[in-house]
Amino acid sequence: xxxxxxxxxxxxxxxxxxxxxxxxxxxxxxxxxxxxxxxxxxxxxxxxxxxxxxxxxxxxxxxxxxxxxxxxxxxxxxxxxxxxxxxxxxxxxxxxxxxxxxxxxxxxxxxxxxxxxxxxxxxxxxxxxxxxxxxxxxxxxxxxxxxxxxxxxxxxxxxxxxxxxxxxxxxxxxxxxxxxxxxxxxxxxxxxxxxxxxxxxxxxxxxxxxxxxxxxxxxxxxxxxxxxxxxxxxxxxxxxxxxxxxxxxxxxxxxxxxxxxxxxxxxxxxxxxxxxxxxxxxxxxxxxxxxxxxxxxxxxxxxxxxxxxxxxxxxxxxxxxxxxxxxxxxxxxxx
Amino acid sequence: xxxxxxxxxxxxxxxxxxxxxxxxxxxxxxxxxxxxxxxxxxxxxxxxxxxxxxxxxxxxxxxxxxxxxxxxxxxxxxxxxxxxxxxxxxxxxxxxxxxxxxxxxxxxxxxxxxxxxxxxxxxxxxxxxxxxxxxxxxxxxxxxxxxxxxxxxxxxxxxxxxxxxxxxxxxxxxxxxxxxxxxxxxxxxxxxxxxxxxxxxxxxxxxxxxxxxxxxxxxxxxxxxxxxxxxxxxxxxxxxxxxxxxxxxxxxxxxxxxxxxxxxxxxxxxxxxxxxxxxxxxxxxxxxxxxxxxxxxxxxxxxxxxxxxxxxxxxxxxxxxxxxxxxxxxxxxxxxxxxxxxxxxxxxxxxxxxxxxxxxxxxxxxxxxxxxxxxxxxxxxxxxxxxxxxxxxxxxxxxxxxxxxxxxxxxxxxxxxxxxxxxxxxxxxxxxxxxxxxxxxxxxxxxxxxxxxxxxxxxxxxxxxxxxxxxxxxxxxxxxxxxxxxxxxxxxxxxxxxxxxxx
Numbered sequence: 054x055x056x057x058x059x060x061x062x063x064x065x066x067x068x069x070x071x072x073x074x075x076x077x078x079x080x081x082x083x084x085x086x087x088x089x090x091x092x093x094x095x096x097x098x099x100x101x102x103x104x105x106x107x108x109x110x111x112x113x114x115x116x117x118x119x120x121x122x123x124x125x126x127x128x129x130x131x132x133x134x135x136x137x138x139x140x141x142x143x144x145x146x147x148x149x150x151x152x153x154x155x156x157x158x159x160x161x162x163x164x165x166x167x168x169x170x171x172x173x174x175x176x177x178x179x180x181x182x183x184x185x186x187x188x189x190x191x192x193x194x195x196x197x198x199x200x201x202x203x204x205x206x207x208x209x210x211x212x213x214x215x216x217x218x219x220x221x222x223x224x225x226x227x228x229x230x231x232x233x234x235x236x237x238x239x240x241x242x243x244x245x246x247x248x249x250x251x252x253x254x255x256x257x258x259x260x261x262x263x264x265x266x267x268x269x270x271x272x273x274x275x276x277x278x279x280x281x282x283x284x285x286x287x288x289x290x291x292x293x294x295x296x297x298x299x300x301x302x303x304x305x306x307x308x309x310x311x312x313x314x315x316x317x318x319x320x321x322x323x324x325x326x327x328x329x330x331x332x333x334x335x336x337x338x339x340x341x342x343x344x345x346x347x348x349x350x351x352x353x354x355x356x357x358x359x360x361x362x363x364x365x366x367x368x369x370x371x372x373x374x375x376x377x378x379x380x381x382x383x384x385x386x387x388x
Numbered sequence: 389x390x391x392x393x394x395x396x397x398x399x400x401x402x403x404x405x406x407x408x409x410x411x412x413x414x415x416x417x418x419x420x421x422x423x424x425x426x427x428x429x430x431x432x433x434x435x436x437x438x439x440x441x442x443x444x445x446x447x448x449x450x451x452x453x454x455x456x457x458x459x460x461x462x463x464x465x466x467x468x469x470x471x472x473x474x475x476x477x478x479x480x481x482x483x484x485x486x487x488x489x490x491x492x493x494x495x496x497x498x499x500x501x502x503x504x505x506x507x508x509x510x511x512x513x514x515x516x517x518x519x520x521x522x523x524x525x526x527x528x529x530x531x532x533x534x535x536x537x538x539x540x541x542x543x544x545x546x547x548x549x550x551x552x553x554x555x556x557x558x559x560x561x562x563x564x565x566x567x568x569x570x571x572x573x574x575x576x577x578x579x580x581x582x583x584x585x586x587x588x589x590x591x592x593x594x595x596x597x598x599x600x601x602x603x604x605x606x607x608x609x610x611x612x613x614x615x616x617x618x619x620x621x622x623x624x625x626x627x628x629x630x631x632x633x634x635x636x637x638x639x640x641x642x643x644x645x646x647x648x649x650x651x652x653x654x655x656x657x658x659x660x661x662x663x664x665x666x667x668x669x670x671x672x673x674x675x676x677x678x679x680x681x682x683x684x685x686x687x688x689x690x691x692x693x694x695x696x697x698x699x700x701x702x703x704x705x706x707x708x709x710x711x712x713x714x715x716x717x718x719x720x721x722x723x724x725x726x727x728x729x730x731x732x733x734x735x736x737x738x739x740x741x742x743x744x745x746x747x748x749x750x751x752x753x754x755x756x757x758x759x760x761x762x763x764x765x766x767x768x769x770x771x772x773x774x775x776x777x778x779x780x781x782x783x784x785x786x787x788x789x790x791x792x793x794x795x796x797x798x799x800x801x802x803x804x805x806x807x808x809x810x811x812x813x814x815x816x817x818x819x820x821x822x823x824x825x826x827x828x829x830x831x832x833x834x835x836x837x838x839x840x841x842x843x844x845x846x847x848x849x850x851x852x853x854x855x856x857x858x859x860x861x862x863x864x865x866x867x868x869x870x871x872x873x874x875x876x877x878x879x880x881x882x883x884x885x886x887x888x889x890x891x
Contacts, residue, residue, distance in 0.1 A: 241752050242745045249742055252731035259691060259728055260742045260796060261714040319733045 072332055079339045086342055094221065098289065100334035101223035102127075102282045103304040107312075107326045108227075108234035109278025110305050112271035115238075116251045117318025118170065118177035120275040124301035125188040126162050127283025128294075130155035132195040134284045135203045135293035143205040151209075152284055159280025160273050162188055167269030177272075185302065192295040201293045213289025223285050227327075230278060235323045247271060251318030300351065307354055308333050392417040392452060392580050393438075393549065399446030400433050400604075407433050409604045410447070415549065418578040420571060422591045425601035426624050426843070431584055434601070435551055439464045439471055470542035471551045478534055480527035485509045487526055488541045512543055516573055532563035539570060543579075550574065551582040556590060557678035561858075568594060586676045588617055588880040602626055618873070625843070625872050636847040638867050641666035646835045647706075647804055649688065652697035657683050658859040661697070665804065670826060670836040672850030674843070675879050680859040681839045682723050685806050688837075689713060689720045701804075714743065717803030721793050721810065723839070725786075729793040732782025736772060736792050737763025739781050743796045766795035771821060787818025794825060805829060808839040823849050843872040855879050 079087040086092065106123050113120045134151035141147025162184055169180045203209065215222040238244035250257045250264045257264050282301075287293045312329025314321025333354065340350050391414040400408040408430045415421045425431050436442040438449070440458040449456055451467050458464050478487050485502075488509050494501045509522040518536050526534060535555060542550050552571075556564040571581055571594055585591055591598065598615055600607040600623045607623050643666040652661040658680035665671050675681045687694040690710045699706040701716060710720075722728035730739050741748055741759045748759050763777030770791040772784070781792045790810070797805060810826070811819040826849055830836050840846050846853055853865040855878040863878050 240754055240756070242749045242754055243752060245738060245741065245745070245754060249731045249734055249738070252733045253727070255728045256722075256730055257742065259689075259710065259720055259722055261711045262742060263711065319731070 072328070072335065075332070075335055075339070079335070079342070083339075083342045087339070092338065092342075096331075096334045096338045097224050098221055099337070100330045101221065101227045102286050102289075102298070103301055103308055103333070104227040104327055104330045105223075105230050105282040105285065106278050106301065106305045107308050107330050108230040108323060109274040109276070111234065111238075111309060111314060111321055111323060111326050112247060112274045113166075113177060113268075114309050114314050114316065115247050115318055115321055116268055116271050117316070118268070118271070119181060119306075119316070120163075120166065120272065120279075121178065121181040121302050121306075122162060122166070122185040122188055123275065123279035123282075123305055124298040124303075125185045125192065126159050126276055126279035127286060127298035127301060128296070129188045129192040129195065130159050130280035130283035131287030131297055132192045132201070132293040132295065133158055134209075135201050135287050136195050138203055138206075138209060139201060143203075145206065145208060148206060148209045152212075155284045156277060156280045159276040159278075159283075161276070162279075163273035163276025164269065166276070167272035170272065171265040171268050189295065192297075196293055196295050198295060202291060203287070203293065204291050209288055210291065211288070213285045213287070214291070223289060226281070226285060230281070231323055231327055234274075234278075238323060243267065243270065248319060251320075253319075303351075303354065304330075304333055391415065391450070394450040394453075395434070395438065395447065396450070397447040398434065398437060398444055398449075400430075400437060400442060401445050407604050408437075411601065411604065411606050413599055413606065415580050415582060416597075417548070417580055418575055419596040420575050420581045420583055420594050422583045422585070422595035422598040423601065424584075424588075424591065424598060424620060424624060425607075429601040429624070430604040431601055432553070435471070435553065435582070435584070439469060439551070465545070468546065468548035469551065470545060470547040470549070471553065472535060472538045472542065472555060473553065478526050478537060481525065483523050483525055484520055484529075484537050484540070485522040487537055488512075488522075488544050490541075492545075508544065509540070512540055516540075516543070516570060518570070530563070532559050532566065535559075535567065536570065539574075543574075547579065549580040549582065551584070553584045554586070554677060555583075556585065556587060557676070564590065586880055588620065588876075591620075592617060600624055617877075621873050621876050625876070636850075637869055638853065638865055639851050640867050641669040641851060643667040643669065646702060647688075647837075648698075648700040649684075650698040650700070652684065652687065652694055652699065654683065654687060654692070654694045658856075661856075661861055663854055663861065663864070665835045665837060667835055668830050668833045670830045670838060670849055670851050672846040672853040673837060673839040673856060674841075674846050674853055674875050675839075675856035675862075677841065678858075679856040679879070681856050682808055684856070685720075685808055685837065685839060689718060689806055691720070714800075715746075717801060719797030719800065719802045719805040721790075721797065721805070721807040723808035723812070725789060725793060725812075730781045730789060730796075733780055735763070735778045736767060736781055736784075736795070737777040739792055740766050740777075740795045740799055744799055762799055766799055770795055770798065770825065785818075787814040787822075790814055790818070790822065791825075794822070798825070798829070802829065802834045804835045804837070806837045806839075809841065810838060811840075811842065811845060819845075843875055846875060847872060857881060 106127070110120050110123055134155040137151030137154060138147040141150065166177065166180055166184065169175050170177050211222055212226070213223050217225055238247065246257070246262050246264070246267045250262060250267050254264055283298055286297055290297065308329035309321065309326050310316065310329070311332055312321065312325035312327070314326060337350060337354070340353060341347070393415040395411065395413040397410045397412065398408050399406070399410055411430065411434060413434060423431050423434070433442065437444045438458065440460040440463050443459070449458060456467065458467070479490070482490070485506055489505050494505050506522050513520060513522065518540065520529065520533050520536060526537060529537065539550065555567060559567065568590065571583070574581055575596075583591065583594060592615055595615070596612055598610045598620065600610070600620060602624060610620070645664045646667045647665040649664070650662050653659040661684050663671075673681050683692065686692040688699055688706070690708050690713045693708065707713060726732070731742070737760060740763050741754070744762060745754070748755055748762065760777065766772070767775060767777045772788050772791045772795070781789055784792060807826070810822050814822070823845070826836055826838065838849060847870070853870065853875065855862045855864070855875060857879055865874065
């Protein structure tokens with residue numbers, strides 16, 4: 054048999070294969086539990102939230118930046134929407150103002166990130182870590198640190214709990230956002246500029262690209278999708294709570310990195326990032342089904358992230374043609 | 389006196405191109421030995437072999453008469469060879485003493501013994517009269533002072549040989565003089581100095597002996613008495629050059645003035661730069677590294693700010709913004725191709741498109757077909773290899789990368805193209821193509837400003853040549869016959885301004 058050919062075939066759809074193998078393993082390990090309609094639906098529901106986030110957070114990642122505030126922004130946006138709806142006595146106007154206000158909040162946080170990164174040169178890691186805490190504080194203040202239930206009205210509950218053609222509405226939102234994000238990144242000047250600035254900011258500046266503007270828009274996009282995800286999450290849970298999206302920053306980063314986005318910028322795609330979200334969702338679901346206590350989930354997921362990033366860095370290093378191969382030195386000898 | 393260092397028959401190839409062809413090079417203890425040659429003559433390669441950065445493909449190295457193998461920097465270091473790099477390798481936030489003693493800190497029971505270290509560094513400083521304080525933080529020092537810290541470091545390591553590569557490139561005259569004194573002191577102390585510089589005047593002043601390299605071959609070794617400036621220049625350039633590449637008839641342009649620069653000044657970098665560029669004219673800007681050529685070009689283009697002076701473009705004041713200047717018909721090909729010229733991960737097509745979205749998109753949506761068509765057109769027109777606009781520019785060879793950068797601008801209607809070191813690191817075939825492209829551009833009315841350190845290139849392409857020296861325009865060759873020698877003499881400072889009066 055032609056080994057190279059098989060390698061090539063496997064390599065091209067490598068990502069899909071990893072997912073298939075994991076799902077197959079889970080099906081065998083948990084017969085009659087993993088591969089059921091209700092379980093798959095539950096996986097889809099959980100990934101729809103960070104799937105939505107990924108669609109916007111990929112922008113700063115492509116620029117070589119980062120957004121660590123998405124979980125906090127989601128919580129604050131959800132809290133804003135729910136408290137607004139409750140205060141407006143569950144009216145439709147309340148829903149409109151609540152949702153619009155929540156989204157605006159996300160955009161404002163993103164705008165602040167973009168301005169501080171471009172005007173003051175503060176590293177994105179630092180500023181978004183700071184706003185993570187600030188915005189989380191806002192979420193706590195909005196909710197008074199309580200669980201605020203919100204079972205009505207139907208229009209709001211539909212966002213996260215409704216179905217369209219038998220598929221949860223949140224999945225539709227995710228799909229919609231993914232398409233929008235895909236179109237922006239591949240079909241518009243903005244998208245081209247994002248990849249270009251992420252790949253070489255100085256060359257872009259000398260080519261007349263308005264890289265500051267591009268950067269600001271990228272952070273706004275990330276804030277917007279985080280807020281949208283938070284509102285959908287609040288609707289899904291029918292409540293607002295400051296801790297609603299705790300740890301989601303990690304999910305989103307994991308999904309992006311596992312999906313092959315480079316933290317150095319310039320590389321990554323929405324489709325692969327959504328795939329990453331699937332993988333994270335499936336792994337998490339599997340851990341739960343196997344009865345592993347949730348305390349261990351974080352540990353496991355972070356190991357996955359580190360492994361993915363290390364592999365990414367290693368492959369990049371090898372591609373760069375430098376001779377030292379680090380940990381994988383012996384294996385790299387042949388190439 | 390026997391030689392401290394002897395390199396015999398050194399051979400080095402890069403991809404079948406011989407860069408060093410059996411070069412002999414020897415340095416005696418306590419001499420200042422200058423290493424001269426044009427760009428690409430093989431000076432840096434020879435030094436890199438000596439310091440263990442490159443492996444050699446042939447030849448032997450002797451140190452104090454014994455054969456040695458230098459496989460890495462540490463081997464060179466152990467023999468007592470230090471290099472003072474152009475880009476300094478100090479840690480700015482640490483003090484002079486900490487930098488000098490870095491990696492060799494004196495300790496007592498694991499605790500740093502600052503007192504004895506300070507004394508050692510202080511003794512060295514006063515011995516050589518360096519005039520810096522051991523406790524000063526390096527980032528507060530001037531470039532010249534930092535250089536002395538590097539020298540101090542080499543001395544504290546008891547180096548027997550110090551290599552200086554273009555040490556005065558970013559120093560003022562006064563600072564250079566101070567450095568020369570240090571070099572002389574080192575020599576008197578028995579330390580050998582290998583001195584690499586394009587500034588001929590300082591080479592003549594300092595060196596006891598001089599080795600000239602040309603095209604990877606040792607052309608001559610001269611003793612102090614044998615060093616005659618004009619001869620050395622001739623040795624560097626080579627006699628057998630045909631007349632056409634050794635000199636050129638310049639021609640003044642009668643076309644209207646397109647760009648007028650008046651008294652442009654950026655404090656501490658360049659001052660009183662004035663020149664004009666006519667329509668359809670190629671003007672060459674010569675000068676040594678550090679003369680301020682790139683900096684002037686960046687200011688004109690709007691990439692950097694300037695302090696005073698005027699720039700007029702077609703009779704109007706030129707904005708100081710890149711985006712506005714591109715709209716006016718500017719193009720800019722930077723010197724540092726890899727870091728400033730292109731986005732390596734993106735395809736040729738998308739790199740080209742980057743400067744063209746004003747015509748390739750409407751309402752922010754990219755017209756993908758038009759984009760592809762333009763990409764293919766440019767690949768065809770500039771003969772970019774491989775012949776596929778979908779390949780990431782980072783995967784192309786140097787020459788094709790440069791063509792891709794050019795394609796970004798040639799796809800637009802250019803009124804003026806600023807191009808900095810157009811053929812650095814590019815093979816001869818691609819060089820010719822790039823010259824042809826520049827000549828075509830000029831024939832179609834685009835003005836070209838070409839900064840170059842390659843004398844043949846300047847003579848071949850330019851219609852007029854400006855020579856910059858130490859942040860100022862030293863002279864301009866605008867008509868009559870000019871030779872490589874003329875330019876080299878002007879840029880390296882053999883001639884004084886008075887000597888140039890016959891122009």
